[in-house]
Amino acid sequence: MKYLVMVQGTQADYEAQAGKPAAGVPGWSKEDVQAMYAHMEALNNDLAETGEMIDGQGLAEPAQTRLVGKGADGKPVITDGPYGETKEVIAGYWLLECASLERVTEIAERVIACPVPEGANEYPVVIRPVFDGGGDC
Structure with a gap:
């Protein structure tokens, strides 16, 4: 089964990652950004390997x-x-082929374990089965 796994963010989050803090959103250091990229790279490598x-x-x-x-x-x-109606947007995604909803949920749990600076916004990970046209998801 294919699943779309999505992470969310706001314009303020992107700016914070560039080191520009905003109200309620701390600026990220170079080390914070490197830690995030290292986490995501390890996850991507594991998913490619499996x-x-x-x-x-x-x-x-x-x-x-x-x-x-x-x-x-x-x-x-x-x-x-940016969008006027909503602040949160899809910040990134994975299209995965997983054996079960339980497996893709395990992967989403790894995504939310990504290190972020103290006080940074954290969002749930969205998992959506990809409709295959066969009638059932």
Whole structure:
């Protein structure tokens, strides 16, 4: 079964990782960022070794987002990010092939164990089965 495992973040989180603190979000040190990358690299290497990794990517900050919607006249309306309706966005993802929901949940538990600085925002990991068109997920 394929699963999309997603991590969330905000524009303030991206800025904090660049060393720029904001209200309620501490700035990350170079060591903090290196620890996060080391954790994620080890996880990715393990998933590649087990054959469960299909793809995984970190996503650019919300400020680089573009929204394309449909206006009242039916024509496209294009808006630059960040999102106005929500603060949290998908910050990165893994597309995994796992034997069970229990296995992908174990992987998500490793994701949330990623080191972050004291006081940094922490978000739940979202697991979504990928619909295969067969009627059942």
